Amino acid sequence: MNQSLYALIESRFPADPSRILIETDGGAAYSWRDLDALTARYARLMSELGLAKGDRVAVQTDKSPQAMFLYLACLRGGFIFLPMNTAYQPDEVDYLVGNAEPRLLVCRPEVETTTKDIAAAHGCLNVLTMDGDGRGSFAEAAQAVPADFSTVDCAADDVACILYTSGTTGRPKGAMLTHRNLSANALALVSYWGITAGDVLLHALPIFHAHGLFVACNTTLLAGARMLWLARFDGDRVLELLSRATTFMGVPTFYTRLLASPRLTRDACRHMRLFVSGSAPLLEETFRAFEERTGFSILERYGMTETGMNTSNPLTGERRPGTVGFPLPGVSVRAVGDDGNVLGTDGVGVLQVKGENVFSGYWRMPEKTGEDFTADGWFKTGDVGKIDADGYVHIVGRAKDLIISGGYNVYPKEVESVVDRIDGVVESAVIGVPHPDFGEAVTAVVKRLPGRTDVTEAAVIAEVKTRIANYKVPKTVHFVEELPRNAMGKVQKNVLREMFSSRVSSLIG
Numbered sequence: 001m002n003q004s005l006y007a008l009i010e011s012r013f014p015a016d017p018s019r020i021l022i023e024t025d026g027g028a029a030y031s032w033r034d035l036d037a038l039t040a041r042y043a044r045l046m047s048e049l050g051l052a053k054g055d056r057v058a059v060q061t062d063k064s065p066q067a068m069f070l071y072l073a074c075l076r077g078g079f080i081f082l083p084m085n086t087a088y089q090p091d092e093v094d095y096l097v098g099n100a101e102p103r104l105l106v107c108r109p110e111v112e113t114t115t116k117d118i119a120a121a122h123g124c125l126n127v128l129t130m131d132g133d134g135r136g137s138f139a140e141a142a143q144a145v146p147a148d149f150s151t152v153d154c155a156a157d158d159v160a161c162i163l164y165t166s167g168t169t170g171r172p173k174g175a176m177l178t179h180r181n182l183s184a185n186a187l188a189l190v191s192y193w194g195i196t197a198g199d200v201l202l203h204a205l206p207i208f209h210a211h212g213l214f215v216a217c218n219t220t221l222l223a224g225a226r227m228l229w230l231a232r233f234d235g236d237r238v239l240e241l242l243s244r245a246t247t248f249m250g251v252p253t254f255y256t257r258l259l260a261s262p263r264l265t266r267d268a269c270r271h272m273r274l275f276v277s278g279s280a281p282l283l284e285e286t287f288r289a290f291e292e293r294t295g296f297s298i299l300e301r302y303g304m305t306e307t308g309m310n311t312s313n314p315l316t317g318e319r320r321p322g323t324v325g326f327p328l329p330g331v332s333v334r335a336v337g338d339d340g341n342v343l344g345t346d347g348v349g350v351l352q353v354k355g356e357n358v359f360s361g362y363w364r365m366p367e368k369t370g371e372d373f374t375a376d377g378w379f380k381t382g383d384v385g386k387i388d389a390d391g392y393v394h395i396v397g398r399a400k401d402l403i404i405s406g407g408y409n410v411y412p413k414e415v416e417s418v419v420d421r422i423d424g425v426v427e428s429a430v431i432g433v434p435h436p437d438f439g440e441a442v443t444a445v446v447k448r449l450p451g452r453t454d455v456t457e458a459a460v461i462a463e464v465k466t467r468i469a470n471y472k473v474p475k476t477v478h479f480v481e482e483l484p485r486n487a488m489g490k491v492q493k494n495v496l497r498e499m500f501s502s503r504v505s506s507l508i509g
C-alpha cells in the first residue's frame, strides 16, 4: 500500500469533490476537485522538469492556496518539500540551498534575480516564481501540462519534507520528516481535537513552518474539513471571520493581539468550538483573560519542528494554564536529570520524546543526529520540564540558548555572529527579554572598540537587517564596557537578562 501522506489524504477525500476546501479572504474558493487537478498539474510539471523521487523542492513564496497545493504536489510526486520563511535574507537562502541542493526553487517574483544567482551558484537550474495570488512562471508552466498524474508510491520512512531549524552552536539543520511522521501526528491531532468534516478552520498562520503547514493544513485535509484563508494574521479580519469559523490556531501573540481589541467578545466567538495555542508559552494571564472575555479556555499544546506535536491539553477535561497537557496518543514523554536518570513525578529535567512523530534525523548531519538522540532512541528536546502527579506536562525553561519571539525561534548564536562581524564591534551577547507583544524580544548587548561611538544602536540594527530575517533583528542594542563572565570565561547571560529585562519592559510599559 502506498504510505505517502498524499495517498492518505486522497483516501479521505469527501465523496463530493465539488465541496469547498479553501475560501480566501479575497473571495476565491477552491474545491477538493481543484486540489486534485492542481496538484496533478504541479506534480506533472515537476516530473517533466526532470525531478525524480527524493529530489528537493525549495520554496520561498508568500502564503496562497497555490503554495499549499505546491506542498501537496511534492507529497504526491515523492519530491521532498523544503519551505523557507519569506523573511529569510539572501545569505540565509544561500546556506539552505547549498546544504539541501534542491532540484527546483520556487520564489517570489521580486527576488527572482537574486534567487537565480543563488541557485546557479549551487548548480540548481530550475527557478520558477509564484506570487501571493499563486501566479507566476510556475503556474504558467503548470497550465501547459495536463492535469494528469498518478500519485507516486512512497514508503512510510521516505522523507516528505525538510524543515530547517537553527541550532545553538552553528548553522541551521534540516530536520527530515517522513510520510509516517506527518501522517501519524496529523491523525493523532484529528482524533484528539475532534476535528470533523463539519469544522471550518480560520487559518491565519504562515505556512512555511510546522504549525501553519502540518498542524493546521494536514489536520484539515485529513478530516475533510474547510479553511477560511488569511494571507497573514490580521486581528480585525480574524475578529470579523470568527463568526464563520469553528476552530482557530495561533501563537500566543495572536491571542494577546485579539485581546487588545474590544471587539473580542462572547458574541464574536459564538460559532467557535476550539482555540488552540502553541509554538511559545502561553502566559497564564492570557489564558485567564481570554476565558473571562470569551468563555473559551484556550487549548495549549507543545511541539517542535523535529517532532511535530508532542503533548496537548485535552479537548474534554480540564485545560490547565501553565501546562501543555498530556502526551498525545502514540507519543511518550519523559523528564531526564543531568545524570541521565529518568525522573519521577514533578522531577525537573530535560524532556525527551519518542514516537512515530519523531523525525528521522538531520539532513546530512549524522553526528548531530546522533548527539540529539539517546542510545535507546529518545529525542532530546532541549526543553526543561516536568510531569505532575496528574500527568500534565509543564515546560519550565530551556536547556538550549533559544529566544522565541512571536512564535519564531531565534538562536542567539546566529545573531551574535552577525553582530560580531560589524566593524567596530569587539563582541556581543544576544538575549531574550520579556516583551508584551512578542513574548520575548531579541536584545543585543555589545562591546565596542574604544572610541567607536559611531557604532550606534541604529547602525547595528540597520546592518543586521541586511543579513538575517527581520524577526531575528535585535529590537534594542545596549552597549557595555565588558560582558560579564563567570570563572570559566563564559558570558553570564542570566546577569545580562537581569540587567536589561526591567529596563526594556519599563520602556515598553
Ligand code: MCA
Residues within 6 Å of the ligand: 205, 206, 209, 210, 211, 212, 232, 233, 251, 253, 254, 278, 279, 280, 302, 303, 304, 305, 308, 405, 406, 407, 408, 438, 470, 471, 472
Ligand atoms: C514580525 N516582526 C517580528 C515578528 N514578526 N519581530 C519579532 N518577532 C516576530 N515574530 C517585526 C518585523 O520584523 C517588522 O519589523 C515588524 O514586526 C512588522 O512585520 P510584519 O510581518 O508586518 O509583522 P506582523 O504581521 O505583525 O507579524 C507578527 C506575527 C508573526 C503575526 C506574530 O510574527 C507571525 O505570524 N508569527 C507566527 C509564527 C509561527 O507561525 N510560528 C510557528 C513556528 P521591521 O518593520 O522593523 O522590519 S512552528 C513551531 O514553533 C513549532 C513546531 C510549534 O510548536 O508550533
Ligand code: AMP
Residues within 6 Å of the ligand: 165, 210, 277, 278, 279, 280, 281, 282, 300, 301, 302, 303, 304, 305, 306, 324, 381, 382, 383, 395, 398, 404, 408, 409
Ligand atoms: P521550533 O523549533 O520552531 O519547532 O520550536 C520548538 C520549540 O518551541 C520547542 O522546543 C519549545 O521550546 C517551544 N514551544 C512550542 N510550543 C510550546 C508551548 N506550548 N509552550 C512552551 N514552549 C513551546
